[in-house]
Amino acid sequence: MRKMFRIFLVSLFFWGNCSLLYAADGEVDFLDDAFYDDISKENAVNDPFEGINRVIFAFNDYAFTWILNPVATGYSYLLPADIRGAVENFFYNMQEPIRAANSLLQARFADAGTLLVRFTINTFGGVGGLGDPAVELGFPRKEATFCQTLNTWGVPDGIFLMVPIMGPTTLRDVSGKLVDSFAVTPLYYTWAAGWEESVSIYMGKEVNHLSLHLGEYETMKEMSVDSYAAVRDGFYQYRRKYWESSGNDNADDTGDVHDEYVAPPSAHSFY
């Protein structure tokens, strides 16, 4: 029982940004008035538990404002941005094999190759993944998560969920996240000597990530008339865009926007 609990905690540590990576199916063209005229059925939000979700959102808001944000702000004063970036890279690199496996499951063979090469280069040439020299060698970041795999296989999105601390997600995404994080756990979990350590590693990862995105949440809150609805819609819109730019490479050659690395915000930037 204790062991199971420990595995669960360590797996949290590898909890990816899955939720933001795959999208509702409708393509979007902003020049098309249909986009503004009606919210199409497939893009409509399925949120039957809005009441309870709003309660959790209020809790997350409290936790963010009074605990996580002050800690991350202090942390950002202690460590310079490039070190925090290196820590972010380290966690990112550890999940690379899972991305490769997911690429194979989605029949994206070229991406699977790129991801394995990236993992090799960054682990050995980037000092265990602290740097990302693979990008300069022409192997850009690719996203491939089990959530995308489920989407490829036709699993519907399910309902919208607000998870404590983790933030917005959907039923399918939360399952995909669990698969991704459990898949990576047996490889690494021997690292942490006890559950206390696992929790601190997990919180460390979150605080580090947040320290690179300070101010984003406050901005969003100040701008909105209903911050819950703003987060929910932002979550869906951002996820669609991110999925479009990571899934199909040859769709748009005109914008170099797609080649830029857009930091995938963790749940915090949107909850």
Place this chain on the structure above:
Amino acid sequence: MKNFQHIVLFSFFFFFSSVVSQVSAATPDPTEQLKPVVDKVITLLKDRNFRQRSVVEQSEVIVKLVSERFDFYEMSKRVLGKQWRTLNSEQREQFVGLFTKLLQYVYIGQVDDYIYKKIKFSGQRIRRDRAEVKSLLIDGDKSIPVSYIMILRKDQWMAYDIVVEGVSLIMNYRNQIGTVLRDENFPGLIAMLKKKISKLEAGEKDE
């Protein structure tokens, strides 16, 4: 004879130049129209003297400048979606006024974060009377894509949406306002907007 040649030449020239001007009048360049306004706003916001004025004064100047290129009426209309048709002209006017104000204060409040970042216009696409002007907000090694969605009115391109990292501002507000209207009626929405605006006017942060 020479006179005749002149006339032919002149009329050719005239004809040609009128064709050229017609073409350029049909599709003026959206980036060229947008860029000066954005530049002007940024310069103004970097001006220390200007920033020392009250929020209300600042926003009045900014909105005058920005209205040249941003269509707040169109924005408000799209934000309300189907609801727009159910409102009478007085209600519409009231909503447009308040929503415009909200956008201004939000804009001024957030602008400190990005006036020292670099703005690079990175391309555009035009389809009939719609255009998307793409830009990048560059901060160190990070860059955030920001698109302006514009509509052609006569020979003026007017922006009615801003898309930041794939998130449409207008769609986002529309979803928020949708839930407010579902839970409360139109007067409730107006009251909420007024409250939000007076908070922003006073320069208060949300608790």
